[in-house]
Amino acid sequence: MTFDLGPALLFCPADRPERFRKAVERADAIILDLEDAVLPEAKDAARRNIVEADLDPARVIVRVNALDSEAFAADLAVLAQTEFRTVMVAKTESVESLSAFDERYSLIALCETAVGVHAADRIAAHPRVSAMMWGAEDLVASLGGTASRNAEGVYRDIARYARARILLEAGAHGKAAIDAVHIDLEDAEGLEREATDAAASGFRATACIHPSQVAAIRAAYRPDDETVAWARAVLIAAETERGVFRFQGRMVDEPVLRHARSVVSRAG
Numbered sequence: 260m261t262f263d264l265g266p267a268l269l270f271c272p273a274d275r276p277e278r279f280r281k282a283v284e285r286a287d288a289i290i291l292d293l294e295d296a297v298l299p300e301a302k303d304a305a306r307r308n309i310v311e312a313d314l315d316p317a318r319v320i321v322r323v324n325a326l327d328s329e330a331f332a333a334d335l336a337v338l339a340q341t342e343f344r345t346v347m348v349a350k351t352e353s354v355e356s357l358s359a360f361d362e363r364y365s366l367i368a369l370c371e372t373a374v375g376v377h378a379a380d381r382i383a384a385h386p387r388v389s390a391m392m393w394g395a396e397d398l399v400a401s402l403g404g405t406a407s408r409n410a411e412g413v414y415r416d417i418a419r420y421a422r423a424r425i426l427l428e429a430g431a432h433g434k435a436a437i438d439a440v441h442i443d444l445e446d447a448e449g450l451e452r453e454a455t456d457a458a459a460s461g462f463r464a465t466a467c468i469h470p471s472q473v474a475a476i477r478a479a480y481r482p483d484d485e486t487v488a489w490a491r492a493v494l495i496a497a498e499t500e501r502g503v504f505r506f507q508g509r510m511v512d513e514p515v516l517r518h519a520r521s522v523v524s525r526a527g
Contacts, residue, residue, distance in 0.1 A: 310341055388434055
């Protein structure tokens with residue numbers, strides 16, 4: 260299964276149907292959230308909203324509650340009544356638990372606990388998993404910690420490790436990786452920095468929690484004109500060269516050409 264929804268994925272609480280249409284208009288895809296963004300007493304209404312939502316299934320992800328939660332069975336039953344087939348599985352911790360989904364579904368495994376991050380290699384290998392995502396706050400909470408970032412707003416080592424592991428295991432199994440949300444809505448500089456790093460590192464998308472964050476994420480994933488021009492030129496040059504060659508003062512080999520192909524693909 261493949262994942263290609265665009266770089267800016269916007270969470271939208273499923274108990275706020277008045278926001279659905281605007282969220283779809285603002286972002287590349289939306290994540291209708293049945294989990295953390297919805298209070299327990301509002302989950303039934305949120306499920307009804309998903310059934311009634313008139314949205315393009317190709318641009319919708321539904322985040323369901325954790326597989327071992329009491330709410331999961333109801334979430335799965337509601338999904339079967341819709342055309343939505345891309346599902347983000349909160350707090351994924353094992354391959355075995357994913358057997359609850361049949362071949363109709365494309366899964367985004369959200370590894371946001373110590374157990375889930377530890378099992379990321381096996382989870383990423385699951386045939387119905389199309390993408391992997393990580394979450395900082397739940398991860399740190401699962402370890403008994405109190406904050407994923409230090410006083411300067413930078414991720415602590417354990418969060419950086421989890422981020423790198425999810426990216427690496429996703430890539431090793433040919434799956435997409437999605438970077439975690441930047442929860443500080445006032446920290447535009449931090450969002451830009453992290454989204455730029457995510458794009459350069461190989462993440463396919465970044466999730467966000469407010470429409471105001473979409474533009475910065477899209478800009479971070481979009482290569483600048485100079486980089487795109489260089490990438491296209493070096494790929495043209497490679498058509499008549501053999502092996503390693505020199506181009507505009509730089510030695511070019513296959514890894515550099517793969518970088519160039521990624522740039523052109525992202526620009527397109």
